[in-house]
Amino acid sequence: MGIRLARLRAGAVTAALAAVALLLAACGGGGTPAGSGDGGAGGGGGTIKVGLLMPLTGQISQFGKQTSNGAKLAFEQKGNQVGNYKIELVEEDDKNDETEAVQRVQKLITQDQVVAVIGSVSSRISIPISEVLEQSGVVHLTPTSTADDLTPGKKWVFRACFYDSFQGRVMAKFAREHLNAQTAAILYDMTNPYSEGLYKSFEAAFKELGGQVVRVESYQKGDQDFHAQLTKIAQAKPDVLFLPDYYNPVGLIAQQARQVGVQAKLLGADGWDDSQLYELGGEAIIGNYFSNHYSIEQDNPESKAFVEAYRQKYGEDPSALAALGYDAANLLMDAIQRVIDSGGDPTDPEQIRDALERTEGFKGVTGTITFDENHNPVKSAVVLETTKDGHKYVTTVEPE
């Protein structure tokens, strides 16, 4: 999920948080949460508390529930237990609201004393909470937030998904190598950093791979008429048209593009991943491509087992978000396991953080994960085709 925040706001939130954190440290005479102390170190066992922060109500509640379901399935499969330690999940609802999310995280840190927080879905929320967790020295692992500037320079922040720049590169590579496209045009939402980030990375990669970007046009959030921009794009006759936005505007753009005679294949990113894309885009959206984190048709044993278990528990196919939630939970438990194996104290956030950073070749549902220096997983992306029967797996693009 992308971000839609004014950067200014993030700055203000950060400053406020820094002040709150200082205050807390002064009052609490320590401030660093240390897990629930009763188990103590050694092999005697105990309880490790983990926070799960998701938008369970509000505009993107279905995304929150899917991600949360994936994570819970992972914990359940392990019997909420790692080694001799019991894992206690504390779930909170951030309502997809920055202020609410920060309050919930404060509660998780000070009251529940969690060692790690898994969340949230959109980068707009994950960025402010990452600032709090970074200050407090608690592990932050987001399953789904793709904004480039979420993790760099932060010691405690990790993610289980790839980031936007990589996604732009994937589609540029796919367009050049798979579709043999010579020319590309781009139409993006200039008021949405998610859309802008994708456009920039796609443009750079497409040029680097020897293609030509013939038109770049933009619109604003809430616009519903794109004829003027599309008329110019039609004139340039590109082989592909990149539409880095959510399914909602993309459906409309696809229809209007066909009306003014744009013949290009349409390309997109993970924002397309919703069945509403087909309702809003109709015929015009069929036969195009977008990148995603995961496909249930992916042919590996981890994925097959996961799809089976998820269907059994929830009675529906897992989405890419559910798969990422599942991977995030397993990444965390894997790190905790390694702390225990090496004789460390798994109630100490610092030791879990160190172990998480050293994750190497972790076999997840969405790919094999090793973290780079910015705590971004280096892993593959899938390209899906939009067909009359829904998304269809086309190919997997590896990071270079």
Next chain:
Amino acid sequence: MDIFLQQLVNGLQVGAVYALIALGYTMVYGVIKMINFAHGDVYMVGAYVAFAVATLLASGQTTAAGLAIFALAMVVAMVGCALLGALIERTAYRPLRGQSRMVALTTAIGVSLLLENLMQIIAGPNPRPFPELIPEQTWNVGVVHVNAKFMIVLAVSLVMMVGLQYLVMHTRLGKAMRAVAYDIDAARLMGVDVNRVIAYTFMIGSALAAVAGILVGTVYQRIDPFMGILPGLKAFVAAVLGGIGNIPGAMLGGLLMGLAEVAVSSVRSQLTGAVAFVILIAVLLFKPTGLLGERVYDKV
């Protein structure tokens, strides 16, 4: 040249929508000198009412049946919105009549937020695909693609404009409206039922918004609870540009706005969002009465 003609058509298409919403704006302002910022949201409600009727009835129908459903949905939406307009006027605006304009303006913004959030609760925040009532058809006139649906929007706005102008200038109700617009107290002394005239004004304005709502739903085939905000704002600018209170002015302002936006967009699309507001500032600075709004007596 081809691209110029095509962009001209695109501009008229966008402008026709602004014009349609601007008509309702300008009429209410003309009569009671109040900017009804909830107008864009009444337009949204109109689209949802039409959506409810259309989804109930539409399923793989013929073109003729589609048009019949379209007409029915339009009537239901107009009646529904007229009632909504009367309700808003009675409960939110009438108790504040006589207070300063700022009070009425603030209340209108409150009503606007109320409608948006209510619809979000009732229909959910996600956009809905509007059923296809009029089949997609693109006429190729020479090298230019013209969308048939947009021609319908343009035609409907012209009909509405003429009808409205007739109503205001040549009927008893219109005469009463002009009297209220000119001097509300004198009109009351002359035996005009001011409350009733103002209520009718809101009902007609809201019905016009409903027409805009269903047409936009049909053309773009997507509606959501916040669809009224941006077009409402731009239609307001269009009304100011044409001379707020002036009916042909609203039409002209809407079409000019659409053309200006597309013109800027075809040079540099990053700047499109600013066009409406640059126009607003320019009009307010250099010709506050708008293009057609100088003859004060005709203001209705």
